[in-house]
Every structure is written in structure tokens, then in C-alpha cells.
Amino acid sequence: MLDSLALAVTVPLLAALLVTALPGRVQTLGVIGAIATALVSLRVTVQVWQHGSLRSDPGGWGAPLGLALQADGLSAALLAMAALVALAISVYATGYFREGERRLHFWPLWFLLWSALNALLLAADLFNLYVTLELLGLTAVALGALTGQREAVAANLRYLLVGLLGSMTYLLGVVLLYAAYGTLDIGLTGAAIRPGPVASAALVLMTGGLALKAAIFPLHFWLPPAHANAPAPVSAVLSALVVKAAFYLILRLWLDVFGAIVTPAAAGLLGLLGAAAVIWGSWRALRAERLKLLAAYSTLAQIGYLCLFFPLLQATPEGPARDDLLAALVLMAISHGFAKAGLFLAAGLVQHSAGHDRIDELGGTAQHLPATTFTIALAGTTLIGLPPSGSFIGKWILMTGAIATGQWWWILVILIGTLLAAAYVFRVLSRAFNEAPTPRRFVTQASTEVPALLLALTSAVVLGLGAQLLWRLMGFGVVA
Amino acid sequence: MTAHLLYGGAGILLFVLGVWSFLVHEALLRKVIALNVMGSGVFHLLIAIAERGSLPPDPVPHALVLTGIVVAVSATALALAMGRRLEDEDDAR
Known part of the structure; x- marks a missing residue:
């Protein structure tokens, strides 16, 4: 049987070679390559789901001499997220790069990046x-x-x-x-x-x-x-x-x-930097003039939330409480991955349709691009952390952990960050809705709007309602 | 023993010099050179590690240095290509 861990690295590499060698069929090959890569990545996740962690030593050279590949719940969860997000981005890219030189340059680099990403997640x-x-x-x-x-x-x-x-x-x-x-x-x-x-x-x-x-x-x-x-x-x-x-x-x-x-001091320092990132990133996102800049600053804040987990993980002894924190951390990272990819794809559509992405001049976007506006709203739900999104559960466990370990000050940071996130999301939406007529069609351009919408929907609904599966994948007991 | 400390110490010194130069200088070429000096420092340290202890020397650090050089060359090439692109646009104006 072929080694599924090695396949997750080599299939995108082969796809990169193919799209370079046959530039005439770059779109078709790109989509096929993306589907194949997503399938081999998801296969690794399924195997981790069934057997726990996986390890393979290519060429039969074990550690310490060989370069092993390995997958556990953490890497399998991120691998699956990467596969789905990257697949949606690939479909979107077929509509986005319709012709010209850039199309030829995008696909090889894109598959090389995907291959490097899978290799990074699996390297031991x-x-x-x-x-x-x-x-x-x-x-x-x-x-x-x-x-x-x-x-x-x-x-x-x-x-x-x-x-x-x-x-x-x-x-x-x-x-x-x-x-x-x-x-x-x-x-x-x-x-x-x-x-x-x-x-x-x-x-x-x-x-x-x-x-x-x-x-x-x-x-x-x-x-x-x-x-x-x-x-x-x-x-x-x-x-x-x-x-x-x-x-x-x-x-x-x-x-x-x-x-x-x-040491607790080192973990506390990382938490402190995370807290600063949450507040500074959210504040800059609120003040941003362009939609894509807003999304970029919001990424800063979301990385900050992930850093807040370190002092709590450090203070919590091994056991179900620590497992919950770790799974919540991964859940937040995955939710943000889906939401931010959806938001950036939607921002690209807005920019394409309006010719710019200045937030103050986005009037009527809801009428021109209803599905895209819905995508921005759904992704916003996740960035704020409203139920039933995955990041709602993540933030909930984060705050529970902060109380349980007596580090209540992190809760203040989370509250301020959430308020600011609500403000910057609604700032975009209020601009998008400020024209009267009802839109005729929900979807304007299916090949680009649907992937973005699916990503945002996954982050806001699927990950929240299906969060228990992540605990199972990472080999932890299920939260009560 | 002294020889290893000397080689290893020189490697770390090169790394620190590279970081300093990277942070202080504005020009792209200087930054790229500084990064390469940092890289040489790390490779220096790796070679020093390979030679310590018994003969024959440990082959693993040598392999790492070779891989590291390939990575450093590709990164330098990309940085220079992008820098040249910016320069060309400046000239065209």
C-alpha cells in the first residue's frame, strides 16, 4: 500500500510539475490536482481518526538518521482544514485568473506552496x-x-x-x-x-x-x-x-x-503579547479604510487569541481540562482559517465588482452581490465569536480556562477584542446595506462566490455544531 | 577543546554581526549580505559540531549545511530578483 503521509506531500508536487509542463491545460490540470491533493490529505485525516497517530520512515531509515513523517490529531486537524480551504481557493482561482500570464504563474507556485504546507504539518x-x-x-x-x-x-x-x-x-x-x-x-x-x-x-x-x-x-x-x-x-x-x-x-x-x-513566565509573556495583538489588531481593523486591510489586521488579532491559550495551558495540569483547552485552541485556529479565507475571497469579489475596496464607498454591495455580502456576514460571525461558530466554543473554553486557573485578566482582553470585532464587522455591513432595492439574484458568479460562501459557512455553522468530532480526532474525551 | 570553542564562538559572532547589520542598514543589498553572513555563522557552528568528539566526523551536520546553502542561495536569488524589479521601475519613471 502506498504511504499516505508521503502521498500528501508528493501529489501536490507532481501537480506543480504537470501544470508547469502543460501550460495549455493549466486550469483543468489545476482543478484535478487540487481535488487529488485534497483527497490524499483527507485520507491522512481519516486514518488518524481511525488509528490514532501515524508515522512513516521513508526509505526505511528510522530516527535518528532518517527524516520521518508523522501525523497526530493536531496535524491531522490542520491538514484537513488546509485541504478544504485550499480546494475552495483553487476553485475560486479558476474564476479569478481567467486568462493571461498570471494564470500560468499562479498554479505551479500554488501547488508548491500546498506541498510545502503539507510537508510542514507532517514533518517529525x-x-x-x-x-x-x-x-x-x-x-x-x-x-x-x-x-x-x-x-x-x-x-x-x-x-x-x-x-x-x-x-x-x-x-x-x-x-x-x-x-x-x-x-x-x-x-x-x-x-x-x-x-x-x-x-x-x-x-x-x-x-x-x-x-x-x-x-x-x-x-x-x-x-x-x-x-x-x-x-x-x-x-x-x-x-x-x-x-x-x-x-x-x-x-x-x-x-x-x-x-x-x-516556565510560567515564558508562557505569560506569550499571552501578554497575544493580549496586545488582540487589542491593537482589532483597533487597527476598526480604523482601516480598505476591506482587505481590515481583514489583514483582524488576522493579527486572531493570532493574538491563539497566544492567550499558552499561559492557560501552562497553568492547567494534564487531564481533561487541558485537553479541552488544546482542542479549543485548534478549533479557533481552524475556524479562523475558514472564516478568513472566506472573507478575503469575498473582499476580492467586492474589489472586482466595485473596482476598489474602500469601506466607506461600499454602498449597495448587498444589492449587487448578495451572496458575497452574506459571506462577509458569516465570516464576521466567526471573527466576533457569535454562536454557533467554532470560535464561540473556542472563546467559551478559553474564558472557562482563564477562570479555572485564576487568570481573570485575560477575560477582559477577550471582551474588549470581541466588542471591537463586532464594531469592525458591523461597520462593513452597515455600509454594504445602505441602498434600497432588493437584489434580483442571490448568486452572481457561481464559480467564485460559492467557494467563499462555503468556507464562511463551514466556519460559522459546521465547525460549531460539529466541534465534538475534533475532540475525537485529537484523541481526547468529549466535552460534557 | 579550545579549537571547538574558537570555531563555535566565531560562528555565533558571525551570526550576531549579521543580525546587527540586518537591523541597522536600510539598503537591500546590505540586508541580503547580512542574511548570508548570519547563515554562514550558523553553518560555521554546524561544522564545528561535526568535528567534535571522535573521528570520523559526524556526517549529519555536513548534510544540513549543504541543504542550508541551497536554501540560502534560492532565497538570495528571489530577494535580488524582486529588488531588481523595483529598481527597474524606479529607472523607468
Whole structure:
């Protein structure tokens, strides 16, 4: 039987080669490749669902010499999210890049990015993580600059330089760990690690480098221009998946490698930065003049929420309460992935239809593009955290955890962030609805509007009502 | 022992110099060079690790350095290509 973990990396790689070799059929091949990649990714998730965690050693070379691939509940959940979001983005891209040069440039880079993302989620080796992180960064930068406009190239060049600084810092941390423990395998390093100056230095370097790539406040300065100037499907990928990948790495390292040496002070610092990101990001989103800039700043705030989980995870002993927090963290990350991808795709449609995305001049969008406006509203439901969205459950467990561990001050941050989120979502909607006539048709352009709508619907309804499945996937007991 | 400390210390010093130069300088070319100096520092440290202890030297860090160089070259090429694109547009105005 073919190794499903290796397939999840190689199928998109093959698709990238095919769309490069046969540019005449790029759209057809692109859709087929996207469906195939999504299927092999979902197959991994199904197998993790059935058997618990998976591990494979390509070529039969085991650790410490070989480069293993492995999947557990955490990576399987993100892999499934990436597969569905990326599939919707691929369908949208067939409508968005209808003709011209850009279509030929989009697809190969897109499949390379998808391959790097899957490899990153499945890698069980610290150095392989570095390579996949760089591949992800390089393809993301190239895609972000796809329009060739001056602002886009400048913003993404800055993103590239910052990303390289981050990954080089991460690599120095990896080298220190190898020097001290003589292995690069995540599990083996985690088992061998002891408190000491080398381990602490590695923790600081690796977390710091990844925080740059995950745009954790105050290292977020590069994100809004890079995300807001990319073509719509690319913005969706960057915000929903690429930033999440760096955050996933921080989480993976803190859980599996540095679990023994993380101190409450370090976790508290990450929580504090998260709190600052929630408030600053939401405030800037409220003040943003353009819809895509609003979406980019809201990504900052949402990454902030994810960071708030660290001090609570640190303070909660092993057991069902900690499992709930961890699953809630993943649920929030996944919900945001779907919602933000939907929001960026919708923003792209608004921009295409109105010729701009200035929020103050969006009057009548609800009449011209009812389905897209509905998408923005649904994605907004998730960004605010209203029931029945997945992030409602996530925030609920986050606040319960904050009370249970006696860290009530995080609740204030969540409340302020939620209020600001409600304000910035309704600011867009109130503008969109300010013209009278009733729209004739709900859907205007099916191939681009339906994927965006489905993404937002998943984040706002499916993930909330089906949240228990995530607990099962991650191997935890179900919440009462 | 002293030799390893010397090589390893030099690697870390190169890394720090690279970070400093990256943060201080505005020009793209200087930033790209600074990143490469940082990378050389990390590779230096890896080579020092490979040579410590018994003979023959540990081959894993050597493989890592080779991979790292490939990554660094591709990243440098992309940065330079994008920088050149910006320069060309400036000239055209």
C-alpha cells in the first residue's frame, strides 16, 4: 500500500510539475490536482481518526538518521482544514485568473506552496521543518507579488527579508539543540531535553524566529501590507494557512520539544503579547479604510487569541481540562482559517465588482452581490465569536480556562477584542446595506462566490455544531 | 577543546554581526549580505559540531549545511530578483 503521509506531500508536487509542463491545460490540470491533493490529505485525516497517530520512515531509515513523517490529531486537524480551504481557493482561482500570464504563474507556485504546507504539518524532524518553512515562505512571497505592482513587490520583499531573518534565527536554535542532544527528531529531542542555558537559548531563538513569521505582536509590522496587496486568492492563503503554519510550529515545539522546560513566565509573556495583538489588531481593523486591510489586521488579532491559550495551558495540569483547552485552541485556529479565507475571497469579489475596496464607498454591495455580502456576514460571525461558530466554543473554553486557573485578566482582553470585532464587522455591513432595492439574484458568479460562501459557512455553522468530532480526532474525551 | 570553542564562538559572532547589520542598514543589498553572513555563522557552528568528539566526523551536520546553502542561495536569488524589479521601475519613471 502506498504511504499516505508521503502521498500528501508528493501529489501536490507532481501537480506543480504537470501544470508547469502543460501550460495549455493549466486550469483543468489545476482543478484535478487540487481535488487529488485534497483527497490524499483527507485520507491522512481519516486514518488518524481511525488509528490514532501515524508515522512513516521513508526509505526505511528510522530516527535518528532518517527524516520521518508523522501525523497526530493536531496535524491531522490542520491538514484537513488546509485541504478544504485550499480546494475552495483553487476553485475560486479558476474564476479569478481567467486568462493571461498570471494564470500560468499562479498554479505551479500554488501547488508548491500546498506541498510545502503539507510537508510542514507532517514533518517529525526539526531540520526538515526548517526546509519546509523556507519553501513555504519563498512560495508565499512569490505568490504575494504576483500582481507585479510596485506596492505588492515592495511589501513582499519586506516579507521575504523578515521571513529569512526569522527562519535563520530558528535554524540557530535547531543547531544548538543538535549540539546538546545529538538528534533532530522531535520526539527524541523532547525526551532528552533538560533545563539549562542551551535549551533556554534554543527556546528563545526558535520561538522568536517563528514569532516573526507568525506575525505575533510586536513583530507583525510586515503582515498588513503584504496580505492586503496580494491578489484575493493569495491573500486568503497567506492569512488562513501560511501564518497558521508558523503558529502551528510554535505550538508543536512548546508541546512536544520544550514541554519540560517552559516556565510560567515564558508562557505569560506569550499571552501578554497575544493580549496586545488582540487589542491593537482589532483597533487597527476598526480604523482601516480598505476591506482587505481590515481583514489583514483582524488576522493579527486572531493570532493574538491563539497566544492567550499558552499561559492557560501552562497553568492547567494534564487531564481533561487541558485537553479541552488544546482542542479549543485548534478549533479557533481552524475556524479562523475558514472564516478568513472566506472573507478575503469575498473582499476580492467586492474589489472586482466595485473596482476598489474602500469601506466607506461600499454602498449597495448587498444589492449587487448578495451572496458575497452574506459571506462577509458569516465570516464576521466567526471573527466576533457569535454562536454557533467554532470560535464561540473556542472563546467559551478559553474564558472557562482563564477562570479555572485564576487568570481573570485575560477575560477582559477577550471582551474588549470581541466588542471591537463586532464594531469592525458591523461597520462593513452597515455600509454594504445602505441602498434600497432588493437584489434580483442571490448568486452572481457561481464559480467564485460559492467557494467563499462555503468556507464562511463551514466556519460559522459546521465547525460549531460539529466541534465534538475534533475532540475525537485529537484523541481526547468529549466535552460534557 | 579550545579549537571547538574558537570555531563555535566565531560562528555565533558571525551570526550576531549579521543580525546587527540586518537591523541597522536600510539598503537591500546590505540586508541580503547580512542574511548570508548570519547563515554562514550558523553553518560555521554546524561544522564545528561535526568535528567534535571522535573521528570520523559526524556526517549529519555536513548534510544540513549543504541543504542550508541551497536554501540560502534560492532565497538570495528571489530577494535580488524582486529588488531588481523595483529598481527597474524606479529607472523607468
